[in-house]
Amino acid sequence: MIRRDFLTRLAAGAASTGLLHSGKTLAHAVQGSAPPAGSAAKLERISISTWSLHNYFPSTREKEFNLPGPMLALLDFPEMIVDKYKVHHFEFCTTHFASSEPSYLQEIKSRLVRTHSTVVNMPADIEGLWDQGGLSDPDPKKRDWAVNAYKKWIDVAHNLGVKSVRCDPGKMDPKNLERTAQSYRALASYAEPKGVHVIIENHGGVGSEHPEELVKLFKLAGPGQVGALPDMGNFPDEATREKGLGMLFPYAHVVCHAKGLDIGEDGVEKKYDFPKAIDISKKAGFQGVYSIEYEGPGDPYAGIQKTLDELLKYL
Numbered sequence: 113m114i115r116r117d118f119l120t121r122l123a124a125g126a127a128s129t130g131l132l133h134s135g136k137t138l139a140h141a142v143q144g145s146a147p148p149a150g151s152a153a154k155l156e157r158i159s160i161s162t163w164s165l166h167n168y169f170p171s172t173r174e175k176e177f178n179l180p181g182p183m184l185a186l187l188d189f190p191e192m193i194v195d196k197y198k199v200h201h202f203e204f205c206t207t208h209f210a211s212s213e214p215s216y217l218q219e220i221k222s223r224l225v226r227t228h229s230t231v232v233n234m235p236a237d238i239e240g241l242w243d244q245g246g247l248s249d250p251d252p253k254k255r256d257w258a259v260n261a262y263k264k265w266i267d268v269a270h271n272l273g274v275k276s277v278r279c280d281p282g283k284m285d286p287k288n289l290e291r292t293a294q295s296y297r298a299l300a301s302y303a304e305p306k307g308v309h310v311i312i313e314n315h316g317g318v319g320s321e322h323p324e325e326l327v328k329l330f331k332l333a334g335p336g337q338v339g340a341l342p343d344m345g346n347f348p349d350e351a352t353r354e355k356g357l358g359m360l361f362p363y364a365h366v367v368c369h370a371k372g373l374d375i376g377e378d379g380v381e382k383k384y385d386f387p388k389a390i391d392i393s394k395k396a397g398f399q400g401v402y403s404i405e406y407e408g409p410g411d412p413y414a415g416i417q418k419t420l421d422e423l424l425k426y427l
Contacts, residue, residue, distance in 0.1 A: 154427045157402055159201035159232050159367070160193050162186065162208045164406040164416050169208045179411060186210060187219060190227040196413070197420060200229040203367070203403045204274075206236045206265050217271050224272075232401045233341070233367045235278040235313070236265040242316065246282020247295035255295050258282065259302075266303045266310075276309035276366040278341050281318055286325050293332035300337040309366050313341040314356060320346045323356035330363050340364040344389040345371030345407070357389055361396035368393060372406040372419035379421055390426040402427065 166172040168184040184192070186208045193199055210216060224230065238246070238261045245251070246258040262279045269277050279299060281292050299310045312319070312326060319326035330338055340363035347353035361368070370390075373383035380386075393402075402423055406415040 151424055154424050155199060156201075157400075157427060158199055158370075158420065158423055159203055159401050159403040160197060160199050160416060160420075161203035161235070161369070161403050161405045162189060162205045163203070163235070164372075164404060165412050166205070166208075167412065171207050172205075181413075187223055190223050190229045194227045194229060197416065199404075199420070200227065201232050201401060201403075202229065203233045203235060203405075204231050206234055206268075209268075212264065212268055214271075217268065221272060231272055231274045233276045233278060233311070233403065234265060234269050234274050235341075236262055236280075238262065238280070241280060241282050244282070246280065247299075248282045248284045248292040250291070252291075255291065259295055259298050262299055263302055266299070266306060266308050269308045270306040274308070276311050276339075276341075277303070278311050278313050280316060281312060281329070284318060284325065284329070286322070289325070289329050289332055293329055293334075296329070296333045296338045300333065309339055310337070311339045311341040311364075311366060313346070313369070314343055314360060315346045319356070319360070321348055321352060323352070323359045327359050327363070339366065341367060341369065342393070343369035343371055343405070344386070345369070345373050345384060345405075347384070350385060353384060353389065354392065357392045358396065361393050361398050364393075364396075364398055365400060367401045367403050368398065369405045370402040370419060370423050372404065372408050372415050372422075374408045375415065375418040375422065379418060379425070381422060386422055387426045390423075 162169065165184060167174055167177040168181055170183055186204065190202065193202060238258065241258055244254050247255055249255050249258070262277065265277050284292050296310060303310050312329070314320045314323060314326060326340065330340070340360040342357055342360040342364050344357065347356050373381065375381050404416055404419045404423065406412050406419050408415050
């Protein structure tokens with residue numbers, strides 16, 4: 113295991129002591145200001161999502177996936193990622209947790225301490241949420257069910273020192289966003305005392321084609337109640353991407369997704385304008401973490417490295 117420098121130790125210590133819950137970004141918590149130039153500082157702004165390797169987790173493996181390689185367990189993810197990519201920050205998808213029991217969470221914390229690492233965000237996937245309407249369902253009982261389902265993962269995030277949880281809205285009604293906003297206000301009221309941010313990603317038909325709907329939802333929920341998780345790859349075309357990222361990044365204070373979709377041997381992302389997306393984030397003053405979510409063809413381990421190389425080039 114390669115050990116990192118003082119900044120990494122400080123980041124791990126900040127997570128264990130609750131510094132990362134102060135409302136500052138990870139980069140600010142570690143350094144107090146925007147990081148200086150250099151690859152080491154850039155790595156402090158990067159995380160890797162377990163979703164990048166979802167086909168190696170039994171719970172999310174696709175039937176048609178047939179590339180070789182051992183299956184993964186969440187407990188082993190931190191050490192493997194640190195050894196292979198020298199990245200010490202992660203996104204843990206809730207579908208990759210083997211348990212939410214205290215003993216299992218304690219073991220995860222031990223693995224994070226051992227590798228001087230932190231989890232910056234947890235994308236929470238609730239079974240049946242999209243079918244039932246979730247946080248946006250017209251039936252208040254079903255909305256309460258969705259809120260309570262997310263509260264479980266907010267508690268887990270608090271336990272692990274994770275700064276945010278991605279909570280999907282379900283099937284929103286763009287003409288009636290108030291009930292969705294009401295659900296998010298309830299979630300935010302529960303999460304805020306625990307130092308956890310509630311954030312929404314533009315995916316699943318929400319905010320990708322019409323990002324203005326998410327902005328309207330943020331405003332309805334109330335200032336600071338809910339934030340954005342901008343995903344750079346989740347837009348139908350470049351015009352919508354440029355508009356959408358420009359609208360979402362002002363509401364992003366924790367993390368964004370630097371998505372790898374089809375990076376060629378020349379290291380250039382072919383599906384969208386990667387450097388422009390990074391530039392939009394910078395112009396918006398984004399000081400959070402760029403989380404690698406590789407969803408392209410071929411070996412995902414190589415895809416992660418290509419996405420990482422591209423990020424280091426433009427950060």
